Amino acid sequence: MERLGTGIGWRPEIADAVERMPGLDWVEVVAENVCPGHLPESLLRLRERGVTVVPHGVSLGLGGADRPDEARLAALAERAEALGAPLVTEHIAFVRAGGPRTASPLLEAGHLLPVPRTRDALTVLCENVRIAQDALPVPLAVENIAALISWPGEEMTEGQFLYELVERTGVRLLIDVANLHTNHVNRGEDPAKALDELPVEAIAYVHVAGGYERDGVWHDSHAHPVPPPVLDILADLASRTAPPGVLLERDENFPEPAELERELAVIRETVEKAAPGPGTRTSLATAASGLPGADTEADRQRLGLAQAALLSCLVAGTPVPEGFDRVRLGVQARALAAKRAGVVAKVAPELPGILGEGYRSAFLGYAQRHPMAGGYRRDALDFAEHLLLTGRPEDNEARRRLRAWWLERSGPTPPSRHPAARALRATRRVLLRN
Numbered sequence: 001m002e003r004l005g006t007g008i009g010w011r012p013e014i015a016d017a018v019e020r021m022p023g024l025d026w027v028e029v030v031a032e033n034v035c036p037g038h039l040p041e042s043l044l045r046l047r048e049r050g051v052t053v054v055p056h057g058v059s060l061g062l063g064g065a066d067r068p069d070e071a072r073l074a075a076l077a078e079r080a081e082a083l084g085a086p087l088v089t090e091h092i093a094f095v096r097a098g099g100p101r102t103a104s105p106l107l108e109a110g111h112l113l114p115v116p117r118t119r120d121a122l123t124v125l126c127e128n129v130r131i132a133q134d135a136l137p138v139p140l141a142v143e144n145i146a147a148l149i150s151w152p153g154e155e156m157t158e159g160q161f162l163y164e165l166v167e168r169t170g171v172r173l174l175i176d177v178a179n180l181h182t183n184h185v186n187r188g189e190d191p192a193k194a195l196d197e198l199p200v201e202a203i204a205y206v207h208v209a210g211g212y213e214r215d216g217v218w219h220d221s222h223a224h225p226v227p228p229p230v231l232d233i234l235a236d237l238a239s240r241t242a243p244p245g246v247l248l249e250r251d252e253n254f255p256e257p258a259e260l261e262r263e264l265a266v267i268r269e270t271v272e273k274a275a276p277g278p279g280t281r282t283s284l285a286t287a288a289s290g291l292p293g294a295d296t297e298a299d300r301q302r303l304g305l306a307q308a309a310l311l312s313c314l315v316a317g318t319p320v321p322e323g324f325d326r327v328r329l330g331v332q333a334r335a336l337a338a339k340r341a342g343v344v345a346k347v348a349p350e351l352p353g354i355l356g357e358g359y360r361s362a363f364l365g366y367a368q369r370h371p372m373a374g375g376y377r378r379d380a381l382d383f384a385e386h387l388l389l390t391g392r393p394e395d396n397e398a399r400r401r402l403r404a405w406w407l408e409r410s411g412p413t414p415p416s417r418h419p420a421a422r423a424l425r426a427t428r429r430v431l432l433r434n
Contacts, residue, residue, distance in 0.1 A: 002086045004052060004205055004245025006268045008260065011250070015042035017257035021264070026052035028247050029083070031075075032059055036082035043083070053083040054205075057090040062128045062142065063115035064094035065101060065304030073135040080138050087139045087204060089174045090132070092125065092165075097307040101300065107311050108372040110340045110379075116151035116306065117161040120299040126168045127296050133171065141172035141204035146182035146220035148332045152323025158189060159197025166202045173198070176207035177233040178220060178249075184229075185218035191233045195240060205245030208234055208267055217331055223253035226263055231270050238274035246271055315371040337367040340379065348380035354401045355393060362387065381410055 005025025010018055018027060019042055027046060034040065034055070043053055057076050060068050080088045093112035098104040115121050133140050142165070144158060156164070162173060175198070180191040208231075210224035226248070237243065248264055312318040314333045320326050341363040345352045352359040366386055372379045384406040393399050 002244060004054075004086075004247075006264060006271075007052075007245060007247045008264060009056075009247060009249045009251070010043065010046075010053070011254075012040065012042075013252075014250070014254050014257070014260070015040065017260065018042070019045060020257065021261055024051060024264075026054065026245060026247070028054045028056045028089075028249075031055035031057040031079045031088070034079060034083075036078045039082060047084065052086065054085050055079040055083055055088050057088065058112070059095060060090050060132065061093065061095040062090055062132060063092050063121065063125050064096060064128075065124060065300045065307055066099070068128055068131050068135075070135070073132060077136050080136065085138055087141055087172070088136055089141045089143060089204070091143045091145050092162075093145045094307050094311075097304065097311040101304045102308045104308050104312070105371075106373060107308070107315055108374065109311055109315065109336060110343065110372050110376065111336050112145045113307075113311070113314075114145060114147040114149065114151065116303075117154040117156040117158065118151075119155060120302050122156075122161060122164060122168075123296050123299045124303050126165060129165070129169045129171050133169070139172055139204075141174045143174040143176055143207065144179050146176070146179040146186075146218075148186050148217060148335060149324065149328045150187050157194065157197060158183065159194040163197055163199050166199045171202075172204040173202045174205055174207060175203055175237065175243075176209070177237060178207060178209040178211060178226070178230045180233050181227075181230045182211065182218045182220045185213065185216075192236060195233075195237055200237070200241040203237075203241060203243055205247060206234065206237065206243045207247055207249055209249040219335070221253075222249050222251035225255075225259075226267070231266065234267070235270050235274040238271045239276055241276060243271065312371075315367075317368060337364050340367055340372060340376075343376045344380045344383065347376045348384075350405055351380060351384065351402075354398055354405065356398075358393065362392070381406065385410075 007024060007026035007028060008018060008021070010027040010029045018024065027043075029043065034043070047053055055076065057072075060072055060076070062068060076088055076090075079085075091112050092115055094109070094115060095112060096106060096108045099106040115125060129140070129142065144162065165171060166173065177191075180189075180194055183189045184191050208226055209220065209222045210226045210230070211218055211220045211222070212224050213219070234246070246267055248260070248267060250260065254260070306321070309318070309321045310324070313320055313324075313329060314336055320329055341360055344363065345359065355362060363383060366383050370382065370386065374382075384402055387393065388399070388403055388406060393402065
C-alpha cells in the first residue's frame with residue numbers, strides 16, 4: 001500500500017493554515033465539497049508541492065439496502081481523477097432509506113448511521129462494495145463509523161464483520177480510532193478486542209479525532225482536541241502494524257494553527273513510539289477474490305424494511321422498532337436534528353442572520369415533523385417555505401427578507417406532469433409573494 005505519512009483533513013476555514021504546516025505529507029478532502037472543474041486554489045497549490053490529496057465520500061450509503069447510485073459513483077470517480085488521488089474512501093453506513101423498495105417515502109438521515117452486523121447486511125454490503133470498486137478508477141477503502149445506537153440481534157462483532165468484508169471483497173480499510181473509542185463508551189465494545197479481530201494488514205490509513213462526553217454518551221464532534229483514550233487506541237493499533245497513513249480530522253471550532261500543528265506532532269510521536277518490531281505484517285499478501293455472486297434481493301428487502309423503520313423513527317417520530325433502546329434512539333434523534341440545523345446554517349448562513357437567536361429553536365421545531373427528503377440546500381429552502389406559509393417570522397421586516405431570500409433561490413422548476421402538482425406549486429408561490 002502507498003505510504004501516506006501524517007496528514008490533516010483539509011477544510012476551507014483552515015486552508016491557509018494547512019498550506020503553511022511544516023512536514024505535512026497529505027490531506028483529505030470531503031469529496032462532495034469540491035467541484036472537479038473548479039478545485040480550490042489552496043488544494044491546487046498543495047498538489048503542486050507534491051502533497052497527496054485523497055477524496056473522502058460521505059453520501060454513497062454503501063451499507064444501505066439499495067445498490068450504489070451510479071451518478072454518485074461517477075462523481076466520486078471524477079473527483080479522484082481530478083485530484084490525482086491514489087485511493088478514495090467512504091463509510092460503512094447507510095444514509096437514506098425507504099423509497100420504492102419499501103413502498104414508503106425516501107428519507108435522508110443527513111448523517112452516517114450504523115449497519116446491522118448481520119449476515120443479510122454483510123451480503124448486501126459486500127455486493128455494494130464490489131459495485132463501487134468496479135466503478136472507481138483507484139482502490140477503495142471503507143471506514144468504520146461511530147454510533148450512538150446498537151441494532152438488536154447482531155450476529156458479529158465489529159472486528160468479525162470487517163474481517164469478513166475484507167475477505168469477501170478485498171477492500172481496504174480506513175480505521176477511525178476515535179470511532180472505536182466512541183463505540184467503547186456508547187456500546188460497551190472493547191477497542192483492543194476489535195483490533196485483535198481486524199485484518200490490520202488491510203488498513204489503508206487511520207483517522208484520529210476529538211469529541212466530548214455528556215450524560216454517559218460520547219459525541220464524535222470533530223470539534224475538540226484529541227483525548228488521551230483515543231491516542232491510546234492509536235498506539236495499540238500502531239504497535240500491531242505500521243499504518244500507511246494517519247490523519248487528524250477537525251471539522252469546526254478550529255483552534256489556532258499552532259494548536260493543530262501540536263496535535264499533529266503528538267499523533268506522529270504516538271505512532272513512532274508504538275512502532276511494531278521486525279516481522280510484523282504491514283501489507284496484504286493477496287487480494288481476496290470474493291464469493292460467487294448471489295441473489296441478494298431477499299436480503300436487500302429485509303434490510304430495507306428494517307432501515308426504513310429505524311430512520312423513520314429517528315426523523316419522523318414513528319414508533320420505536322422492536323428491540324431498540326428507546327432512550328438511545330431519543331438521543332440519536334436529537335443529535336440528528338441538531339446536526340441538521342447546524343449544517344443548514346452553514347449552507348444557508350442567511351437564515352440565522354435573518355432569524356437571529358430564534359433560528360435554532362424554529363428549525364428544531366420544524367425538523368420534528370418534516371424529515372429531510374433531499375440535500376441540505378433543499379432542506380434550507382423547505383424550512384424557509386414552511387416558516388412563510390405559517391406566517392413566520394412575526395417581525396415584518398424579517399419576514400420580508402426571508403420571503404425575498406426564498407424567492408431568489410427557489411428558482412424555476414420543470415413543469416410537472418400532474419396538474420395538481422402544478423397548481424400546488426403555483427399556489428405556494430402566490431402565497432409566498434403575498
